Amino acid sequence: MSILEELKNLEIKENLVEELKRQTIPLVMWGAGEIADEVSFYLQKNNINLADVFVDDEYYSENKLFNGKPVLSVSALEKKYTRVNIILGCSNYEKMRCLEQLVFVNKVFYLFSYSYGIYEKTALSEITEGIDEFEKVGSAFADNSSYKNYLAFLKTRVSGNNSYIFEVFKKESNYFNNDIFKVDDNEVFLDVGAYDGDTIRLFLKENNGQYKHIYALEPDELSRNKLRNYIENDRLQNITVSGTVPWKQKGEVHFVTNDNGQLSSLAFNADNKMEGIKGGIKAEPLDTMFEYHEKITLIKINYLEGVKEALQGAKNILKVHQPKLAISVGFDCKNIRCIPLLIKEINPNYKLFLRYNRGTISTLMCYAVV
Secondary structure (H helix, E strand, C coil), rough: HHHHHHCCCCCCCCCCHHHHHHCCCCCECCCCCCHHHHHHHHHHHCCCCEEEEEEHHHHHHCCCCCCEEECHHHHHHHHCCCCCEECCCCCCCHHHHHHHCCCCCEECCCCCCCHCCCCCCCCHHHHHCCHHHHHHHHHECCHHHHHHHHCCCCHHHHHHHCHHHHHHCCCCCCCCCCCCEEEECEEEEEEEECCCHHHHHHHHHHHHCCCCCEEEEECCCCCCCCHHHHHHHHCCCEEEECCCEEEECCCEEEEECCCCCCCEEEEECCCCCCEEEEEEEECCHHHHHHCCCCCCCCECCCCCCHHHHHHCHHHHHHHHHCEEEECCCCCHHHHCCCCHHHHHHCCCCCEEEEEECCCCCCHEEEEEEE
């Protein structure tokens, strides 16, 4: 069956805002981290009020606040309300069924997509217009599970219905421990988008703190300072930190900034005089950015814009070093329709796999090994 045939007669999910505005039962949010911030912003933008925020009892702490409001435990929430609707504010969508079993819960809602402000469904016409490319991508993967995950992604993007991902999701995994590969103590790790060291912490957890070298790239100064502090405080060795942006050629790029002035996402065709745009950020190909004394064994990329350009600037690394690749492709349809094909074009020896790290669309990863 063709992709377009698979996308016919989908169960299209109703507009979330309209559905929430019809509700008369209090709406509470499960989760109080970064994803909860995204969900809260979306609700506020659409004039939908949250009555409370809660977390599981095991994660509850008495002084925890969310937007200045106390975060409740599940048991405290049950005492306060006889009936609530819940909206998910974390990536544990696979645990939604557990919440539905709580006696005081009426219904559980979710944003099927929440990263980088991409909240809306993808029009079927977008898939139709690029169907030749989408079909090529579908035939590029090394196993049937990847193709099923690919179809689930497209169905969810078009319908807004996360149940298609629930049908194929198997178990929680991460960049460094999945059914395609696991890291070992000899890795030379290129962390593209190192943020404040969150993925390095996970990397060290999975390989018991043993590695050869880490190259950590983070263009945002505030996050990079947090990263350096983490490295210094934990006395980590053999880590090279850089604020240079991986790109297809040497030059400068522009970034969109968030309300706090932090770099949020690459901005194409932008002028640094535009509001919310910061220019003059140094960019260089990964192939020439460092003097690599040993072969790169692992590359992780986890952001929306500029992934294609980063890989175009890493052709020699992919051809000669042939590292394991862990690349996020679930944020929108743009990366998934070009990244797998680009990897195969650069090095046809790569075997490609698609896996969900969790039961949500934005956690879809393209893993590649030789």
